[in-house]
Amino acid sequence: MQYNPTIGIETHVELKTNSKMFCRCKVVDTEEPNVSLCPTCLGLPGALPVPNKKAIEFITLLALSTNCKITKQGMFHRKNYFYPDLPKNYQISQFDLPVGINGSLKIVLNDQEAEVAIERVHMEEDTGKSTHMGTGRIDSATSTALDFNRSGVPLVEIVTKPVLKTSLEAVAYIEELRQLVLDLGISEGKLEKGNLRFDANISVANSESDVLGTKVEIKNMNSLRSLERAIDYEIERQIKALNNGEIIAQETRHWDEGKEVTKPMRSKEGSADYRYFSDPDIPNMVLDEEFVNIIKSKMPKLPYQKRLELMQTGLSIGEANILSKSNDWIVKLFHDVYSTTKNSSSTYNWITGELQGQMRKVEINELPSWFKADSLSEIINLIESNKISFSSGKVILAALLVKNVTPYDVAKEQNLFQENDSEKILQIVKNVITENSEVVVRIKNGEDKLIGFLVGLIIKSSGGSINPSIAKDLLSKELEE
Ligand SMILES: [Zn+2]
Incomplete structure (x- = not known):
């Protein structure tokens, strides 16, 4: 049976703001744990969040640059769940009223332009960081260390519609998105530092069916290599399971970098599990026309526009794409x-x-x-x-x-100028022929490889100023006569 894969990508991009999303703590880039904290990002009782205007500007810029429709009345929601590195026990996020919806991003795939449909662009805050001592895995660690420097760092999440078909398309999409956030100046865009992290939703369906297959989510990859391999692995795993008559479980899986396999983490929770409700501590956000117009006026040249300019010089779309990145x-x-x-x-x-x-x-x-x-x-x-x-x-x-x-x-x-006086070159060629009559006889008897020897002599007697291909042409012509 023939199966068609469908892939959707959720990308978290760490924003390049000075301070965190809801407090004045500096966003720091340090290995030293717990140096940038306050009651708000530690979730202490009574601490109140105040949204970071710069972060909202950055998210709006990204939403506009991906052709999204801007939601005029935005809202912050609480996404409730427990985890040790989430001290509030909820994450402030956006739910049904994200900053932008229904956009698109132009990418280059197989030397052709393609378009990826974007479902939404919304604000999120990062969690702290857990380090599981001993084994590195939560289920077998001796203890867990918590660093809250990252707690409350502003993120933007970009969610595609389930429209991608291959791992290479997903990679091309991430490459384009990374260039976009760099050109917009809203993120450092460093994959190795986790500035961009992606989850892939993957399903496969019978090619004769209109219904998508059961979706499996692979969490938290931050390299293009993992993304490509994890998607390829997962598509193959699901097809094999379906061919064996198994049912695909809706679940979240983890990409094991070392073993190059995806492994089950937990059954996939639905959005109802998070008990979303609007955050009573933060007023609704109004992104009015005036605000949006100011952001629009700050729009720099976008990657696809840079590509177009480069193509106007005669470069192919593939070359323009490489150069624009x-x-x-x-x-x-x-x-x-x-x-x-x-x-x-x-x-x-x-x-x-x-x-x-x-x-x-x-x-x-x-x-x-x-x-x-x-x-x-x-x-x-x-x-x-x-x-x-x-x-x-x-x-x-x-x-x-x-x-x-x-x-x-x-x-x-360095005497690199070539001799262009054809009379002079011809004279040198003729001299070399006269002085090497024995070699010429051998060439005429079929020892072609000796031509190179004469070309070398010609170049040498010109002091390196004759172009080898011109010397060879003239020599061949002379030898024919
Ligand atoms: Zn803080």
């Missing part, structure tokens, strides 16, 4: 260099390939202060106009990364 200085360098070379393909190749490769080699993360876009344009133009060879271009680039020189100076100093 690079650091800002790389995108700017591309536009600056392209404005002189007008050759998007070689500009792209030099920047994404040779330049970044050489930078890694000399272990620098940013260009030296003296390095100008014009210098790279000059190298590309010298190659395009056959004044230097491609490999000389690499030599010049390497020199530019370590000292303040111009491409012209390096080419001159």
Whole structure:
């Protein structure tokens, strides 16, 4: 039987605000536990929450940039559950009146643009952090240490509709979302630090059925590799179970990174289990037109717009996508260099390939202060106009990364300019042929590999100034006569 998988993704993004969601405590990035706390984020009796305006602005910005409809009358709800790192015993979240609903995000999949439907964008607060001593697992730990630095840090949750079909589509979606929050300036966007964490809801259904299969949720992944593997594993597990006549349980599973399997955590709770009710301590939130218009006016260039601009230079959507997800200085360098070379393909190749490769080699993360876009344009133009060879271009680039020189100076100093006087080149070729008549006879008798030997002699007698392919062409022509 043929099965179709359906995937929905919930992503928690940690917002880059100075203070926490409902108190003045600083958001800190430290290993030292429990240094940023107050009665509010510790859930002490009588402490009252006050929403963080900056966080609401950031969430609204994200909702607008994903084409969501903004809910004018927003509301904060209590999501009730017990866990040691949740001292209030509830999380302040949003329920039926989130900041944004019914949006979409343009992604690039298999070198084509696709669109992912977004169900909602809403506010959440983070919990504290539990460290299970001994084994690292709650069920076998000797004790558990609690750090409340993260308690109350603002999060935004973005929920897609169940519309994704493959793990690769899910990865492309997360890559796009990560770039979006970076470009909006609302999050550090570092996956390795858990700034973005995702849950995947996965079901498979008989391809002839219109009804979705039973949904299984995989919790808390924070790398693209885990996301891809966990989804692939889970789809396969469910198909195998259905083929064996088993019933898929609606449950929450955990991705075991080491064993590369999903394992059951608990049966999936429904939203009724959380006893949502509106938080009596926080007034309703009004996001009126004036507020929304101010946020709209702060909208920076979005990733898909950056892609479109790059494609207008002639880059393919795949190339534009890679470049648009690079650091800002790389995108700017591309536009600056392209404005002189007008050759998007070689500009792209030099920047994404040779330049970044050489930078890694000399272990620098940013260009030296003296390095100008014009210098790279000059190298590309010298190659395009056959004044230097491609490999000389690499030599010049390497020199530019370590000292303040111009491409012209390096080419001159290292004698890299190619001889373009065809009379002069022809004379050198003829001399080499005359001086190596025995070799020429052997070539004419079929020893083709000796052509390379003569080409080497030609280049050597020109002092390295002749382009090898030109030398080879002329030599072949001369030998035919
Ligand atoms: Zn606090």
